[in-house]
Amino acid sequence: MALSSPEQAAAAKASLDAFFGLTGKVFEGAEKLAALNLQVVRSTLAEAQENMTKAPGTTDPLQWFALQSGFTGPFTEKSLSYGRQVFDIASTTQAEVTQFAQAQYERYNARVQAFVEEAAKNAPAGSEAAIAAWKSAIGATTTLYETLQKTGQQAVQVAGNNFDAVTATASKAARRNAEQVPAAAGAKG
Known part of the structure; x- marks a missing residue:
């Protein structure tokens, strides 16, 4: 494939750099997830x-149940x-990809x-209206992009806040359950 101008060659190189940069970000996230797993x-x-x-x-059966309940509390905490x-x-991978896409x-x-x-x-003379319309369309597209980006960031933030709230509630419930079973086993024994 021969490129006819230095600008086309530079654009092709920029596109390849962008592709490999984005792919690198996605693979970094996959590597982190694999390491965590x-x-x-x-x-x-x-x-x-x-x-x-x-x-x-x-x-003693009560000891066995107390031992089992001791496993569920940490399991729940670790799952959360x-x-x-x-x-x-x-979220980090999404933010990096978004930052890359923004650039x-x-x-x-x-x-x-x-x-x-x-x-x-x-x-040529008389084409001012067409140029103004073109500039207006570019401005509208930029505004739409910025609005979509802000909406996406807000959605991620809301999801994070909801996840934090659910995690806190589940963690409290798991701790409460873990404390109740050994107490009941001790009271009956």
Whole structure:
């Protein structure tokens, strides 16, 4: 594929750089998620092994239930922590991709505006209305893009706040349940 001008070659290089930059951001997020999943599996297996070694030593059913409830509290907390970390990885990756897309959009928008300005300089007499309409359309597109970007950021923020609220409520409930079962086992024993 031969490019006919240095501008086309530069544009092709910029497009490839943009593609590989975006791909890199997505893979960084996938790597973080994979590392988190491996860490969770490793710690879950270690805890399961530890818990399995404790269970055979219990002879009293109430002790066994207390031991089981001791497993659910930390499991719930760790599940909530895992969900939070996944959400953080997704949010960070989304923010990086959005920032990258914003930079690409700004570069593209600057080129379009420069093109329109150059076209306006070289336009024949009487084409002022068409140039003004073109500039107005570019301005409207920019406004729409900015509005969509702000709406997306607000949606992510609301989702994060809702996730925090649900996590806090679930964490409190798990702690309350974990405290009630050993207390009941101690009262009956």
